[in-house]
Amino acid sequence: MRILLAEDEKELSRVLVTAMHSIGYTVDPVYNGLEAVEKANQGVYDLMIFDIMMPVMTGIEALKKIRSAGDQTYVIMLTAMSEIDDKVTGLDAGADDYITKPFSLKELLARLRSLERRSEDYTNDVLKFGDITLDSSEQRLESFNSISLSAKETKLLNLFILNANKKINSDILIEHVWDSEDDIDRDTLWIYISYLRQKLQSVNAHVEIHGEKGGPYQLINTNGGNFNDSKVSL
Template sequence: MRILLAEDEKQLSRVIVAALNSRNYDVVPVYNGQEAVKKASQGVYDLMIFDIMMPVMTGVEALKKIRASGDQTYVIMLTAMAEVDDKVTGLDAGADDYITKPFSLKELLARIRSLERRTENYGNGVLNFGDITLDSNEQRLESFNSISLSAKETKLLNLFILNANKKIISEILIDHVWENDDDIDQDTLWIYISYLRQKLQAVNAHVGIEGEKGGPYQLVNTSKEGRT
């Protein structure tokens, strides 16, 4: 699991990074909201952990920008503010979970393990982008009509939707969808990209996958409204 951590208290950041690294999580630390937005736009993450009170740009402001870009990656907010209104603000900005400081590292790790189990067992449920809906549990793509997807097609489109509008290199797609299968190469990925393109056309979606063989690939909204 690759995690983007935005925490301006560097000592706390180091402690969290060490704890996550010890569980074999790959962590990218940043120290303000602006850096978080930049890193989020440049890479693919399975989880983002944002402190709310950060310099340059708050965690809430950063999250709003990230969500506005189309990124639907799971986000846990960290804050020293325990008031209900502050939690509501974070959730309304697009946060998926909330931990109030001071918190136990055991609690944070437990939340991450829970996310891993849910993603592994059920995917990300129902995701939307443009005029398409992906039901990961049913392995079904819907737009003006619907079509069934294979398990790999579902995982691949799931990753694209979570990171919509990002250019994603082939290696990341292969690693996330096929994990430790060393037999998967660029040719196999290209075949699945072609399958998804055909199925997006089959449901008359105004959503497409851009990119030539070898990547990078990008899920985009092809409607006039989406292009503006």
């Protein structure tokens, strides 16, 4: 699992990075909200962990910018503030979960393991982008009509929706969608991209996957953003 950690307390950041590395996670640490936005725009992550009170740009301000760009990656907010209003503000900005400081490192790692298990099993999340809806648990794509997807098509489209508007390299797509023991190359990925393009057309969606063979690829809303993009947890 690849994680973006935005925490301005460098000693705490070092401890968190060391702990997450110890259980096999890849972590990119940054130390203010602006760096978090820049990193999020450049990369594909399975999880982002943001402190609220950071210099240059707060965690909530950074989250709002990331969500407005179409990124729906799961986000956990770290906060030393216990007031309900602060948590509501963060959730309204697009946060998925909260951990209040001081927190148990064991609790954080347990949450990460739980999130990883949910990701492997698809979860019951329904993802929306533009005029399409992806029901991952049912492996179904819906727009003006609906169509079934294969397991790999579902994972691939899930990743595209979570990182909508980003240009994603072929190697990143292969790494996130296929197991390490699978012998998958860019030609095989291109075949799956072509399948998804055909299925998006078949449901009359105003969403397209842009990019030539070999990548990078980018999920685009061609309807001018007239639809609300959202993530709904069932």
